[in-house]
Amino acid sequence: MKWQERKAAPLSQELIDEYQLSPLAAKLFSLRGIDTAEKLNFWFTATEADLADPYLMHDMDKAVDRINQALDSGEKITVYGDYDADGITATTIMVEMLGIMGGDVHYFIPNRFKDGYGPSLDRYKEIVADGTKLIITVDNGVTGLEEVAYAQEHGVDVIVTDHHTFKDKMPEACAIVHCNYPGQAYPFDDYCGAGVAYTIARAVLQDTASEFLELAMIGTIGDMVKVSGEGHVIVKRGLELLNQTARPGLRALIANAGLTMGQIDETDIGFKIAPRLNACGRLDDAALAVKLLLAETPEEAKQLADRVEKLNTERRELTAQTTLEAEQQVVKQGYQSQATLTLYDPDWHEGVMGLVANRIADEYHKPTLMLTKNGDGMIKGSGRSSEKFGFNLFDALKPLEGTTLTQFGGHDYACGLSLTLDKLDQLREDFEGSFQKQDHLQETVKQYDGEIKPLDVSLDAVSQLALVGPFGTDNEAPVFSVTQPKISGFRAMKKGCSFNVANVRAIDFDHKITEMVLPFIDKLYVSLSTNTFRGKTSVQFQVAGVHYGQPIYLAQQKVVDFRQQEDLLGFADKYLLFDPKNAQLAQKRYGIPAEMLTMAKDDEDLSEQIVTVLDVPANPDQLNFVLAKDYKQLYLRFQLDRLPGKQLPGREAFGRVWEYFRAHPGQKANNYLQAAGQLGLKPEGLLFILRVFFTLDFVKMEGDKLVPSPNLTKKSLNDSGYYRSVKAQIAFVNRLRTISTNELLRYANGLSRRRI
Incomplete structure (x- = not known):
């Protein structure tokens, strides 16, 4: 991740004086483009009375006319909502508003497990059969082509009110009230479902409908839509009223x-x-x-x-x-070495799949699918990825819809999906394969608001920040840099850590800061908040990012033992690899740009570079080749390898795999890898055994299937050159990773002739 400082022309002194802004507040407003009297006046004084004319929103006139007709005629109205916070608050607004107008109003919220997301034809049929004459959708509906058509054909009008993306076709509804309808005149385009419902309430009630602002605010924050523009009014006034x-x-x-x-x-x-x-x-x-x-x-x-x-x-x-069970599955099945995670348990609760997928993806830094079985026997679940992984879930999985997947929907970094059980192995294979096909995305860039000195931090400064809020999407909370922080008082917590930055306590939950890396921290990126303990309120930093650099005390060391450091830190000029197959893994796992990777065999001049040896050499000769070169500084990391484990599988493991293979011949290699857990092996260990069998002519390939060789002869494992080679490499790598720092550095600096 790259941090970039926001830049903008400062506010004029006239504006600063007129609005009595502190230097900090003035700077933050300028950095957010709130830099004119008109914009500042809107920010400080705008209320719901200043929102745009609701009739500028597409089809608002049609929707209000049809609602008034239903109210005048005493028609039964059903509000069709959604099951998240936005859908819940949108439903409440619409039902309460129609109730105020004396309407015969009812509501229906889909059940996540029975009805799925969005419009359901079965439910529409029930609503129509129950005497409803007008259906009003909130926070859904734009994808309900078939459902809306059914209702309209059976004499029931449908008003669609939504904010989600349209498909290729739009439903043929009585009216479509949508904040981002193509070509509409309404000036704000990022309301949530509750925001659209609130706008309709303003139109029907012909006033500001202030009583619904607190609900619209909850929907806005819950759905993470913009809190700038009219979103600022909704959230600011909604919080005041709440x-x-x-x-x-x-x-x-x-x-x-x-x-x-x-x-x-x-x-x-x-x-x-x-x-x-x-x-x-x-x-x-x-x-x-x-x-x-x-x-x-x-x-x-x-x-x-x-x-x-x-x-x-x-x-x-x-x-x-x-989450605990998912973590155990990752370890038991040996999925740590995979680029993606597809985790399944029929007993997991469908309702928490998205939450757990997010946690697992964050913990293992891998795109993750969490799957379970629903009451109908379908496999359903959620997926999560991140900009940090350089992996677009939508692009990876959308091509599988209709083949491997029965249903799929989502966006770049979150999705929902369903499939049949017999397609699970294929999904796992396709998902892993899609990782290899995707190019690494450009490095993520986050913005910060400039440098801050801990001695300048106070409760008054936090109050000044609040002037620029409320914060959220499109108005992110301010982040500041603290360069070369003086850190003390480190304390590990159950999740994260805390420490002092000069006179300010800092907390970190997301960056896995350890006491060992403190000397390497060159810059912290922090947000400001308050903490109240035993009645005393103080300012604290929350760590938003870390930039590492070379500490002064290491500057004179030519070679540094970095084997015990979990995080990459990322201050090297170049990252050196022995195995070219690790290049893509280094890019995906650590986000290292391709231009910062170099192969050990290349003749590139690195004499003025800080170099980190990222993977392991296959033998002493490869290591000696690297150590003989001249660098400004060399960090020995030895993190990546493609070995089957820390030790070779035992003979009994070979026996178990052979018996399983004989009982299940003629499958793809990936199918055998799915049995690794039940055979007590990690996938890489089972793959190693299969390769040994292949080199011993125990198995052969027929197309893409593994089958037993017709003429088997008894052989020792040591008859396999591949087996002997991997055995020697494991012994060498284990030695390389376990010898003392003193012995490693003596060898690396040429002070010891003893071969590793």
Whole structure:
């Protein structure tokens, strides 16, 4: 990851004086392009009264006319929602608004496990059969071509209100109210479903509909749409109203979340409120959350909020337990060496697959699919990737839809999918293969807001930052750099660590900082927050990024033993490889640009370069070849290899594989690798055994299948030159990785003639 400092012309002194801005606030506004009186005035003073005319949104006039017709005629109206926080709040807004107008209004929230995501034809049929005359979708509908057509053909009008991406065709609905409809006149294009529902409420009620802002705000933060432009008004005003809400359901939810009225901010919404609403749809029925938000008495709200809290606790426990089981599966099956992870257990809960996939992908730095079996016997699950991996999930899996996958949907770094059990091995093979096909993406660039000195950090500075908030998508919280930080008081925590940066305490949850790497930290990228402990509030840093450099005390050492360092750190000029097959792995796993990789056999002049030896040499001669060259500095890492393990599989393992092979002849090599776990081996160990069998003429290839050779003769394992070669290499590599630092450096510096 690369960090880039934001640059912008400073605000004029007239603006600074007019709005009484501190130097820090003035700088942050300029860096975010809020640099005119008009923009600053909107930022500080705009309210819901300043939002654009709702009738500028596509088909708003048609939608309002049809809603008024239904209200006047007493028609039954059904609001068709969705099971996430955005869909829940959007449903609540629409139902409550129609209720205020005296409508005969009902609502339906799909069940994640029975109905799946989005429109369901079976449910539309039920709604039509139940006497509904108008269906209003919220936070869904643009993909419901067949469903909308069915309703319209049976005399039921459908108003689609949505914010998701259109397919090639649009549904032929009575009206489509969409914040990003092609060519529409509405000036803001990134409302969530609740934001669109709120805009319709403004049009129908013919006022600002302020009573719905707190719900629209929760949907906005929960769905991570823009909090700039009109999104700023929705979130800022929504938070103000939420902090004094009289809505019983929200007050009960806030109390159970342990929050304090008057002090709730956007972070609390994203990490405390939205997850509780989402828990209902993940584990049970999201209609429970709608009932909570619509509750009219504190007693009813308390009862419903307690049920939601129980589901949220269960969600956390399930996520933790499933994550542990997934980690165990990675180790047991030997998937650590794979570029991707496809994990499956029929007993996992479908509702937490996305949450766990995100955790596993983050922990192992690999694109991850988490799969389980639903009640109908289908394999369903979620996938997660990241910009850091340089891997686009959508591009990798979309070609499999209709062949390996029965259903697929998502975007670059998150997806949902389903398949039949007989396609699971094929998916695992295709997913791993897709990794090899994808080029490494450009290095991720994140922006920061300039340098800050710890001595300048204060509670007043945090207050100044708040002027530029609320923060979220398209208005990220400020990040500052601290160069050559003076670090002390390191303390490891259950997740992450904490330490002092001069006079400020810092916490880190994401970068695996260890005490060993502290001297290598050249620059920290931090955000500012507050921490209250025993009644005392202080400022703290939260680490957003780390840049490593060479510490002064190592500058004079020609060779550095870096074998025990888990992280790459990334301050070398070049990364040296012995095996060219490790080049792509180095790019994918560590994000090393191809131009920073060099092969040991090349004659490139590296005399002025800091070089890290990234993988292991196959033999002493390769190591000696590298050590004989001249470098500015050489770091010995020896991280990557393509060996079957730290030791060769024993004879009993060869026996188990042979018996399994004889019982299952004529399969692809990848099919045999899926049996590694039940044979007590890692995939690379089983592959090694199969290769030994091949070199001993015990097996042969027929097309892409492995079959027994017709004329078997008894042979020793040592009759295989491949077996002997790998045996010698493992012994050498183990020696290289386990000898003492003193012995390794004496050898590397030419002070010892003893061969390693």
